[in-house]
Structures are given as structure tokens and as C-alpha cells.
Amino acid sequence: MFYREAGDFSTTYPQDSQTFPIRFDRYRYYAVLAFAVLVLPFVMDDYLVNSIFLPFLIYAIAAIGLNILTGYCGQVSLGTGGFMAVGAYACYKLMTSFPDVNIFFHVILAGGITAAVGTAFGLPSLRIKGFYLAVATLAAQFFLVWLFNKVAWFYNYSASGQINAPERTVFGIEVTGANTEAWATYLFCLVFTIGSAIIARNLTRGSMGRQWMAIRDMDIAAEIIGVNPLKAKLTAFAVSSFFVGVSGALFFAVYLGAVEVGEVFGIQKSFIVLFMIIIGGLGSIFGSFAGAAFLVVLPVVLKLVGVDLLGWPTDIVAHFQLVIVGGLIIIFLIAEPHGMAQLWRVAKEKLRLWPFPH
Amino acid sequence: MKMKLATWATAAMMAASPVMADLVFPSLSYRTGAYAAGGIPFADGYADYLTLLNERDGGIGGVMTRLLECETGYNTEKGVECYESTKGEGALVYQPLSTGITYQLIPKATADDIPVHSMGYGRTSAKNGNVFSHVFNYPANYWDGASGAINYLLETNNGDISGKKIALVYHNSAYGKEPIRTLQGLAAKHGFELLELAVDHPGQEQKSQWLQIRRERPDNVLMWGWGVMNQVAIQEAVNIRYPMENFIGIWWSGSENDVLPAGDAATGYKALTFHGVGSDFPIFDDINTHVVDKGLAAGAGDQVGTVLYNRGMYAAMLAAEAVKTAQGIHGVADITAAMMRDGMEALEINEAKMASLGLPNFGPEFTVSCANHGGDALVGVTQWDASAGAWSLISEFKATDSSIIGPLIEEDSASYASENNIPGNC
Numbered sequence: 001m002f003y004r005e006a007g008d009f010s011t012t013y014p015q016d017s018q019t020f021p022i023r024f025d026r027y028r029y030y031a032v033l034a035f036a037v038l039v040l041p042f043v044m045d046d047y048l049v050n051s052i053f054l055p056f057l058i059y060a061i062a063a064i065g066l067n068i069l070t071g072y073c074g075q076v077s078l079g080t081g082g083f084m085a086v087g088a089y090a091c092y093k094l095m096t097s098f099p100d101v102n103i104f105f106h107v108i109l110a111g112g113i114t115a116a117v118g119t120a121f122g123l124p125s126l127r128i129k130g131f132y133l134a135v136a137t138l139a140a141q142f143f144l145v146w147l148f149n150k151v152a153w154f155y156n157y158s159a160s161g162q163i164n165a166p167e168r169t170v171f172g173i174e175v176t177g178a179n180t181e182a183w184a185t186y187l188f189c190l191v192f193t194i195g196s197a198i199i200a201r202n203l204t205r206g207s208m209g210r211q212w213m214a215i216r217d218m219d220i221a222a223e224i225i226g227v228n229p230l231k232a233k234l235t236a237f238a239v240s241s242f243f244v245g246v247s248g249a250l251f252f253a254v255y256l257g258a259v260e261v262g263e264v265f266g267i268q269k270s271f272i273v274l275f276m277i278i279i280g281g282l283g284s285i286f287g288s289f290a291g292a293a294f295l296v297v298l299p300v301v302l303k304l305v306g307v308d309l310l311g312w313p314t315d316i317v318a319h320f321q322l323v324i325v326g327g328l329i330i331i332f333l334i335a336e337p338h339g340m341a342q343l344w345r346v347a348k349e350k351l352r353l354w355p356f357p358h
Numbered sequence: 359m360k361m362k363l364a365t366w367a368t369a370a371m372m373a374a375s376p377v378m379a380d381l382v383f384p385s386l387s388y389r390t391g392a393y394a395a396g397g398i399p400f401a402d403g404y405a406d407y408l409t410l411l412n413e414r415d416g417g418i419g420g421v422m423t424r425l426l427e428c429e430t431g432y433n434t435e436k437g438v439e440c441y442e443s444t445k446g447e448g449a450l451v452y453q454p455l456s457t458g459i460t461y462q463l464i465p466k467a468t469a470d471d472i473p474v475h476s477m478g479y480g481r482t483s484a485k486n487g488n489v490f491s492h493v494f495n496y497p498a499n500y501w502d503g504a505s506g507a508i509n510y511l512l513e514t515n516n517g518d519i520s521g522k523k524i525a526l527v528y529h530n531s532a533y534g535k536e537p538i539r540t541l542q543g544l545a546a547k548h549g550f551e552l553l554e555l556a557v558d559h560p561g562q563e564q565k566s567q568w569l570q571i572r573r574e575r576p577d578n579v580l581m582w583g584w585g586v587m588n589q590v591a592i593q594e595a596v597n598i599r600y601p602m603e604n605f606i607g608i609w610w611s612g613s614e615n616d617v618l619p620a621g622d623a624a625t626g627y628k629a630l631t632f633h634g635v636g637s638d639f640p641i642f643d644d645i646n647t648h649v650v651d652k653g654l655a656a657g658a659g660d661q662v663g664t665v666l667y668n669r670g671m672y673a674a675m676l677a678a679e680a681v682k683t684a685q686g687i688h689g690v691a692d693i694t695a696a697m698m699r700d701g702m703e704a705l706e707i708n709e710a711k712m713a714s715l716g717l718p719n720f721g722p723e724f725t726v727s728c729a730n731h732g733g734d735a736l737v738g739v740t741q742w743d744a745s746a747g748a749w750s751l752i753s754e755f756k757a758t759d760s761s762i763i764g765p766l767i768e769e770d771s772a773s774y775a776s777e778n779n780i781p782g783n784c
Contacts, residue, residue: 050442055435149530149556159539159770160481160532162461166777178465178778256434258461260532262559263434300439307428313657314429315389 003351019201025348036190041183049182054255056296057189058247061196063276063288065243070274071283072204073236074216075125079137081269082144083241085261086114087248089154092163095176095253096156103168103175103253107192110249111242117144118241125233129219141270148261162260165253176253185254192250196243201285203239212236213283244273275325279332281341290340298325379692380424381417381681383408383674384444386437386454389657392560393432393585395615396666398657400455401427403670405656406649410641411678413648418678419685421692432585434458441466450698451475451677457533460493465778468492473699477673478503478609478632482536483770485732487703490771491783494702496676496733497724498632498758500582501766503608504537505758506630506737507580508544510606513753520549525576527567527583527591530556534582537608541580543762561587568594581607588616592624602626606739612749613665617742625744628752633672633721635740635749637663641671641716665740665749672721679715680705703728722755728784735760 008023010016020026044053062080069075091110095103121140125133148154155163167177174180175188203209211232214222223229252259259265272295280291299321306317336342387401388394408423417423426447428440437459441452452467452474454460460480467474468491475494476484482501484493498506511519526541528534538554545552553576555567561583568591571579579600583591588611595605603626607616612629642663649655650662661667684693684701693701705726712720724733736755743750775782 047442047446051439149558159535160457160461161535162458162532164461164777178469256438256462257465260434260458260461262531263458266559299436303429303443313389314387314427315394318390318429318431 003348003354005352017205019205022352033194036194037187041187044182044186046182049186050255051300052297053186054189056293057186057193058250058255059273059276059292059296060193060289061250062244062247062273063280063292064196064200064285065240065247066273067277067280067282067284067288068200068204068212068243069236069240071277071281071287072209072216073212073233073240074219075122075233075236076130076134077137077240078134078267078270078274079121079140079144080244080273081265081267082141083114083118083244084248084251084269085144085148085265086117086241087111087245088252088259088265089148089163089261090114090245091249091253092156092165092259093154095166095168099166099168102170104170104188106168107246107249107253111246114245114248115238115242118244119234119238122234122237122241125237126230138267138270141267145261145265148265160260162258163252164258168253176257178257180254189250189254192246196246197285197289200239200243204285208232208235208239216283275329277339278329279339281339282337284339284341286344287339287341290344294340295325380422380448381693382424382426382444382448382450383677384426384428384440384447384449384452386428386430386440386452386456386459388430388432388455390429391431391433391585392562395589396585396610396613397432397455399613399615399661399664399666400670400673402655402657402659402661403667403672404453404674405670406645406654406662406667407671407674407678409649409654409656410645413652413654414644418681419691423678430454430456430459432456432458434462438462438466445470445472448695450681450693450695451702453477453673453677455479457481457536458531461532464490464493470695471699472695473702475673475677475702477669477676479533481770483767483774485730485767486771487726487728487731488771488782488784489775489780490731492699494726494731496705496726496731497707497722498735498737499732500533500536500608501540501763502732502735502737502758503630504540504580505544505763506739506756507606507608508541508548509737509756509758510739510753511578512548519577522550522578523553523574523576524550525553525555525571525574525579527555527557527564527571527579527581529561529583529587530558533584537580537582539766540762543766544759547759547762557583557587557591560585562590564590564594568598568600571595571600572598577604579605581605581611583607583611583616588613589619592617592620592627596620596623603628603741606630609669612740612742614747614749615664615666617744622744624742627742629740629742629749631665631738631740631751632736632755633669634717634719635665635668635751637668639717639720644716645671668720672717675715675717676705676707679707679711702726703731735763 003024005022020029066080069077087110090113091106094106124136155161165176173184175184211227214227215232276291276295281287302321306312307314385401385404388397405425408425412422426444430437430440457479460476463474473492478498480495482499484490484495541552557564605627607629609630617624617627680701683704684697687700688697708723722736735758738751738755739753740749741752
């Protein structure tokens with residue numbers, strides 16, 4: 001009824017090509033942003049931020065990164081956990097080597113370092129694809145975890161092999177360390193998440209994104225019409241790794257505070273981010289958010305319902321969670337390969353016509 | 359969508375937590391995953407002891423205990439979520455049974471004024487209570503374990519192990535890496551050669567490490583393993599016909615689950631311990647009468663008397679004793695976490711107290727003080743006998759080498775204090 005483009009005229013090209021061409025959609029987007037920035041920080045507490053919002057925001061960045069590589073450029077990667085570890089360790093080394101530089105720049109630099117590493121590991125993608133590329137990136141995952149465990153320089157020779165985030169501030173407010181306020185860490189991550197989403201959205205609808213999608217749809221045809229596969233694939237690896245690195249840095253510095261590489265950035269991490277984009281929707285920025293929210297909130301909700309409300313044993317609930325996530329992945333792969341983003345798109349199409357069926 | 363879920367989650371939490379006076383003990387357990395074999399008996403023992411206190415004594419000092427179990431799967435992120443979701447319910451003390459989660463909780467719990475008891479795991483230098491005000495690791499820590507193992511070898515070799523080759527098979531994580539520095543120091547002191555062999559999570563693949571042991575023929579093998587890694591290591595040792603009596607595990611590598619899969623060949627395997635083994639203690643009569651027979655046992659109820667069940671029970675006993683101490687200090691029955699911390703810091707365990715609890719000679723006597731959060735660091739050795747199907751204590755609880763451990767604790771805690779600007783609490 002009110003969700004339609006009737007009466008919404010574009011008089012300039014930027015208006016015509018904006019992300020949310022329907023006025024209602026656009027206002028809803030502004031409302032969500034305003035709510036996230038202006039309202040949520042005031043209701044944030046330790047439980048909400050550490051159980052739901054920090055993991056959601058940080059996984060969303062990682063999912064955006066992997067979605068650029070897998071969803072937009074069609075290059076399967078199982079190395080996400082390893083690249084997140086690069087971001088985390090780069091951030092740690094920068095934080096401890098240059099304590100006077102603001103943590104904000106360390107996180108971005110950590111993303112840059114990860115982009116360089118990711119590009120190097122992306123080189124095999126020029127020769128191999130599909131399953132073989134998945135295996136090559138899997139090798140990156142295991143190599144990087146091994147490296148951070150083996151070389152003591154990366155963890156500053158600490159006895160336990162763990163890295164611990166020292167206290168750092170932004171505008172005099174602590175965002176890492178033990179004495180952080182919930183709203184500060186939330187806002188710090190929110191800034192990075194919003195920034196990542198806007199950058200990713202604009203990259204993917206520009207010429208670079210079109211090149212990626214051409215490579216994804218058919219690489220030989222893309223090469224014939226003039227897309228440079230070397231450039232397209234390596235930029236996809238670089239941009240993807242940048243976001244994954246940023247998320248790894250935030251995961252370590254802001255969310256966990258202490259990290260042990262084998263446990264936190266193991267192969268599980270690669271899979272969970274991959275599940276996020278499969279359930280959320282390949283090739284969709286909204287899908288990255290939906291998938292991240294789903295996989296972060298689902299265990300919490302299951303626990304609240306199963307353990308706290310129904311009083312089931314904790315191990316039964318933990319096993320149920322595995323069953324449900326596994327089942328959902330199969331259901332999505334069969335029934336809706338484009339994930340929750342496609343469901344959302346279909347719902348919007350229906351809403352535009354509502355209440356008339358045609 | 360986000361907002362709705364959050365509101366709903368908060369509403370569900372409020373509905374699930376009735377307001378009444380009780381002593382809340384969160385149990386960050388793991389009954390799933392690669393480490394469940396160790397997590398289940400510990401969680402059962404912890405829960406059963408608290409149930410026993412409620413059923414037999416009507417709680418502690420007249421206030422009922424309440425167990426909040428939260429599944430972590432030995433996973434750090436889930437551990438943090440569990441901590442955040444339970445701390446608001448008046449949690450008195452956290453015992454996460456995971457070195458990784460302990461590292462997470464040290465700064466968080468200190469900021470929230472809730473004590474953490476990492477019994478025989480966690481950050482070893484937390485023994486220095488001057489720096490780690492809210493972290494306790496009595497009665498013994500990993501460095502005591504390393505020193506205890508070497509002391510035992512010294513004893514069995516007439517005080518001379520110079521020139522010997524000792525291999526350390528360790529879980530490649532913060533937990534497994536903890537003893538390395540101590541062992542390096544001890545190697546320099548006693549003149550033995552240390553061979554470090556890392557095993558990656560979860561530890562099912564150890565062929566290459568044991569091939570190396572077969573080639574290098576170390577005189578002794580020490581193991582810092584947990585979960586499925588233990589069973590695999592013992593099976594591999596059997597496969598290469600390594601003499602079992604020369605193979606010593608840390609206390610986390612010495613339960614029935616670890617040796618049973620290897621069958622009779624595991625006989626002679628040794629493990630360190632800081633508490634008694636077996637079910638030959640009067641308290642088990644009470645547990646059977648008040649908990650198991652009433653159908654209140656946690657889990658499947660089939661773990662009573664196993665090594666890790668005893669350890670979980672011991673952890674709950676120490677927590678309950680600390681509550682009694684705190685109630686005595688503050689004169690309040692329904693204590694808070696801050697009072698609990700005071701109680702833990704003033705805890706004293708002696709033989710009379712243990713005997714009155716139905717646990718005579720169960721563990722070493724020790725006292726906790728502001729400067730010493732680690733107890734008196736006494737370590738014993740147990741040995742497995744497959745035909746009897748039981749562990750037996752073959753070496754009494756003995757002191758460890760504080761001349762090596764003391765300076766290392768000073769050094770490590772001093773670096774933590776300077777990183778985090780801790781002035782000192784004592």
C-alpha cells in the first residue's frame with residue numbers, strides 16, 4: 001500500500017541509482033541506522049553487547065568480506081579463520097609496537113596487512129577454481145594458524161602463546177581492555193560495520209563489482225568481453241581480506257581481549273562465516289547481515305528457550321543447535337539457494353503489490 | 359528485528375530467574391565436543407556436591423545453593439557468553455575448567471568484583487594474589503605439576519637425572535604451553551634434555567609425535583593433554599611399546615576415560631594429582647543416600663567416584679568451605695561475590711575439616727592468604743592398574759621446587775601488573 005514507487009520521481013541520475021530507490025525503504029534504512037546509533041548505545045549492557053551485538057557486528061564484517069569473494073566473485077574460500085587471525089595478530093603487533101597511535105588506525109592497518117596476505121594466497125586462484133581453490137585456501141587456513149602458533153615473535157614471546165589486548169582509548173574512552181563500557185565497544189564496532197557495509201555496497205555496484213560478477217558468472221566469457229581476470233580476482237581477494245582482517249582485529253581487540261589462535265581462529269571460524277553467507281544470501285550485503293544475525297542470535301535464543309524456559313539439560317540443547325544449524329543449511333541449499341536475502345527480496349516484491357495480487 | 363529479539367531475550371531471562379535468597383554457583387561445563395569426556399564427570403561431581411549440601415544440610419549456613427549450568431563446549435566465545443549471562447544472577451565464583459576461558463575471565467571478573475577459582479589450571483602466576491586480586495588457583499598449579507613430575511623422577515632415579523632425555527607431549531594451546539618455561543628452568547638446573555612435542559587441537563592425530571618419540575627414545579615422557587588427546591596419546595604409546603611406567607601425565611591426563619580404551623596395556627601409566635582418588639571415602643555414602651538414590655544425580659549418574667568426578671566434587675567442596683569462611687567473616691548468611699572473595703582469601707583446609715566433611719586424607723592441607731592465592735603446592739602421583747580398574751596413590755603429596763617457580767611467578771605477574779597498571783592489593 002504505502003510501500004511502492006508510485007509518486008517517487010527521480011529527477012537526477014544519483015537519485016535514480018541510489019541504493020534504496022523506494023522512499024519507504026530509504027526511510028526505514030535511515031530509521032534503523034538512527035536507532036542503532038542513537039538509541040541502542042543507551043540501552044546497551046554487558047550481556048547484550050557481549051552475547052549478541054559485538055559478535056553480530058564483527059561477524060557481519062567478516063561475512064561481508066567473504067561475500068565479496070565468494071558471493072560476488074565466485075571464488076570459494078575456506079581460509080577466513082586464518083585471515084581473521086592475520087588481522088588479529090597484525091593488530092596486536094601494531095598495538096604493542098606503536099602504543100601511541102590510535103587503535104582506530106591500527107584496526108585499519110591490520111586490514112591492510114591482511115589484504116596483502118590475502119592477495120598472496122589469492123594467486124593460485126588464477127590457475128585453479130572450485131573445489132581445488134577451496135583446498136588451496138584451506139591450506140592457507142592451516143598454514144597461518146600453524147605460523148602464529150610456531151613463531152613466538154607474533155605473540156611477543158608470552159609464556160602461554162596467547163595475545164592479550166592492552167588498554168587503548170578513542171577520544172579518551174576505553175574501547176579495549178577489561179574496563180570498557182558496553183556502549184563504547186558497541187559504537188566502536190558499529191562505526192566499522194557501517195563503514196564496511198557502505199564501502200562494500202558501493203564497490204559491488206561499481207565497475208569493480210561488475211567485473212567480479214562477470215568472473216563469477218563465467219570467467220571465459222568475462223575475459224572475452226575484456227575483463228582482466230588477474231585484476232578482478234586479485235582485487236576481490238584483497239578487498240575481501242581487508243574486511244576479514246578488520247573483523248579479525250576487532251574480534252581480538254574489542255570482543256575477546258585475549259586470543260589463542262588455534263582455538264579462536266581455527267577451521268570452525270571459516271565454516272561459520274561460510275554458513276553465514278550461505279544462509280544469509282550469496283552476493284548480497286543485506287544477506288551478510290542477516291546470516292550473521294541469524295547464526296549469532298540462534299544459539300542464544302535456543303539456550304534461553306531450551307535451558308532457561310524449558311529446563312532441558314544443557315548438552316541436549318547444545319546438540320540440538322548443531323542439528324538445527326545443519327538442517328537449516330540443507331534446507332536453504334535446496335529450497336532457497338539465495339538465502340534469507342532472497343526471501344526478503346520476495347517479501348518486498350509482494351509488499352509492493354499488496355493488497356492486489358497482480 | 360534486532361530490537362524485538364533483544365527485548366524478548368531480556369524478558370525470557372527475567373522470567374527464568376525468580377528472586378530469592380540463594381547462593382548461586384555457575385557451572386561453566388562442557389558436555390559436548392572433543393573435551394566432553396573430561397567435562398562431564400567434573401560437572402557431575404560439582405553439581406552433586408551442591409545437591410548434597412541442599413538435601414542433607416539445607417544449603418550452606420541455612421541458605422540453599424543454586425547451580426546455574428551453562429554449556430561452553432570448551433569454547434572461549436561461548437564461555438564469555440555464559441559468563442555474561444550468569445553473572446547478573448548473583449554468581450559467587452566462576453570455575454570454567456578451561457585455561458582459555460580463564461584468561462578471558464581474569465580481567466572481566468576482576469572488573470566485576472567476582473572471584474575466579476581455576477583449580478589446577480588457568481594462569482599460573484595468578485598464585486600471586488598481590489597482582490591477581492580476584493583469581494585463585496589453589497591447591498596447585500601447572501608449574502607445581504611440572505616440578506612435581508621432575509621431583510618424582512629425581513626420587514626414582516636416586517636424585518640424579520642429568521643427561522636424561524625427557525619428552526613433553528603437550529596440547530598446542532595456552533594450557534599445554536604453560537609448563538614449558540618451568541621445565542626449561544628445571545632442565546638447566548638438573549641437566550636433563552627437554553624435547554618439546556606439540557599436538558594440535560583436538561589431538562586425534564599424533565602419529566608423527568610418537569614416531570619421533572620412538573626415534574629419540576626419551577627416558578621419560580610427560581604429557582599435558584586434555585580430552586580426546588589423552589586417549590590417543592596413551593594408545594599411541596602402547597602401539598610403539600613405550601614403557602608405561604616411564605610415562606607421566608598431568609592431572610588432566612589421568613582419568614579413567616584416558617586409560618580404559620588402551621585396555622590392559624595401559625597398566626603402569628602414571629598421572630599427577632592434587633587430591634585423593636577412588637570412592638573409599640565416607641562422603642560417598644552420603645552422596646549415594648541423599649543424591650543418587652533420590653534420583654537427583656547430575657548427568658547420567660554413572661560417574662560417581664571417578665577421578666574427575668572427585669575433582670569436581672573437591673572444587674565444589676572448596677567453594678562451599680570458602681562460603682562458610684566468608685559467612686564467618688562477614689556474619690551474613692546470604693553472601694555476595696565480594697564477600698566470597700574474602701572467604702576464598704582466608705580459606706584454610708586442614709585434616710580435621712576434611713575428616714568432618716567425610717573426606718579424610720582426601721587432599722593436602724593448605725592455607726590461602728592475600729599474597730598467596732595458590733596454596734601450598736603439594737603434588738602427588740597416581741598409577742593406573744587395568745586389572746583392578748583403579749588408580750592408586752603411589753607418592754604422597756610433596757612440596758615442589760619453589761626456587762624455580764617463585765621467580766617465574768614474580769616475573770610473569772609483574773609483567774601483567776605493568777601492562778595493566780595494577781598497584782598491588784596486599
